[in-house]
Amino acid sequence: MNRFWNYWIIVLTTVNVVAMLWLLYMTARKRPGDQAPGEATTGHTWDGDLSEYNNPLPRWWLWGFYFSIAFAVVYLALYPGLGNFAGRLGWTQESAWATDVRHASRESTARLAHFDSMELDELRENTEAMRTARNLFAANCAACHGTDAHGAKGFPNLTDHDWLHGGTAAAITTTLQQGRQGVMPAWGSILGAEGVEQVANYVLSLSGQTVSATLANAGADKFAQTCAACHGVEGRGNMALGSPNLTDNIWLYGGTVETIKETVAKGRTNRMPAHLALLGPTRIKLLTAYVLNLSQADHTPRPNDHDSTEETHHDAARSGQSSH
Ligand code: HEC
Numbered sequence: 001m002n003r004f005w006n007y008w009i010i011v012l013t014t015v016n017v018v019a020m021l022w023l024l025y026m027t028a029r030k031r032p033g034d035q036a037p038g039e040a041t042t043g044h045t046w047d048g049d050l051s052e053y054n055n056p057l058p059r060w061w062l063w064g065f066y067f068s069i070a071f072a073v074v075y076l077a078l079y080p081g082l083g084n085f086a087g088r089l090g091w092t093q094e095s096a097w098a099t100d101v102r103h104a105s106r107e108s109t110a111r112l113a114h115f116d117s118m119e120l121d122e123l124r125e126n127t128e129a130m131r132t133a134r135n136l137f138a139a140n141c142a143a144c145h146g147t148d149a150h151g152a153k154g155f156p157n158l159t160d161h162d163w164l165h166g167g168t169a170a171a172i173t174t175t176l177q178q179g180r181q182g183v184m185p186a187w188g189s190i191l192g193a194e195g196v197e198q199v200a201n202y203v204l205s206l207s208g209q210t211v212s213a214t215l216a217n218a219g220a221d222k223f224a225q226t227c228a229a230c231h232g233v234e235g236r237g238n239m240a241l242g243s244p245n246l247t248d249n250i251w252l253y254g255g256t257v258e259t260i261k262e263t264v265a266k267g268r269t270n271r272m273p274a275h276l277a278l279l280g281p282t283r284i285k286l287l288t289a290y291v292l293n294l295s296q297a298d299h300t301p302r303p304n305d306h307d308s309t310e311e312t313h314h315d316a317a318r319s320g321q322s323s324h
């Protein structure tokens, strides 16, 4: 608030309070010559005989007014209200909010503390832990991945065994803590419309769909040159880069030739936000256990969940080979 509005508000408020006091005092004061209550009228008469008493305010009513004026003065001294004056208590909306949040988060962290010492496998078996995790998922993840975790276009399904970044406990923990980024470059200007069409047909052929053999054959070479570095020679993807497996007929953006052409021509940029600062390590652990259960209700990892070791990933990334 600049100086003018600051003083404007201070003066207006003070003048109002003082004027109220003066008004009360003037109306409550007995003047010489006042008639007794119940006799005095304002002197106005309507319809010939309808007149108006001029009785003083009842005492209790008057004290109510005095009390509210005193309240206003004390309030304005303690809390913000008079222009830029912060009030003697130093109260702010932000600090009140921050205190509430601190209390709530300390309480819920304390409630979760007994999960700290538990192993992931224990948590996965623990009904209470998984109920808490389900609530955490609903509050923090469902907006993007869906309440049933089946995902949507651009948001991966977490219940299948197809992983962009890896389905091991370690990979999921990293995903949740640090977030992930998926960047598929745009190839439209390099390949041209025809090249994009060919390569898209080849991509579809990888998951056994019927496509034009001529187009797919022409696309195979281009794929080896431009795409294999990230998606692997066989198109099975590379979890170290977050590049999806193109052979399993599971699609992040859609498996029609049109969608694939759009992906290839324009590229895609996708982001899973980091959650460590927001949720803290205990909640991340609970959610990791929950995500593992989503895809392995029976606790048995499938081949795709064990995407192979980190080392082969780095080798694959370097040599442009698929990690499978
Ligand atoms: C703002 C949207 C958003 C929110 C909120 C979000 N995610 Fe994600 N998540 C994504 C996107 C987008 C990706 C895919 C990133 C990519 O394309 O590489 C992803 C990827 C993932 C993956 C990796 C999947 C794979 O195939 O490797 C996991 C696991 C995951 N999210 C779990 C969670 C959990 C648990 C939460 C809640 C704490 C959460 N996400 C919150 C958008 C979100």
Ligand code: HEC
Pocket: 164, 181, 182, 183, 184, 185, 187, 199, 200, 203, 223, 226, 227, 228, 229, 230, 231, 241, 242, 243, 244, 246, 250, 251, 252, 253, 254, 260, 263, 264, 268, 269, 270
């Ligand atoms: C620099 C690495 C890189 C290169 C090169 C690359 N891609 Fe990708 N591609 C990715 C990543 C990463 C994603 C996932 C994007 C995301 O998470 O949103 C992706 C996604 C895709 C998808 C979407 C899959 C789905 O499930 O919807 C298709 C299709 C695809 N790429 C095809 C290609 C083709 C064809 C080429 C060659 C012309 C190619 N990519 C080259 C990294 C790459």
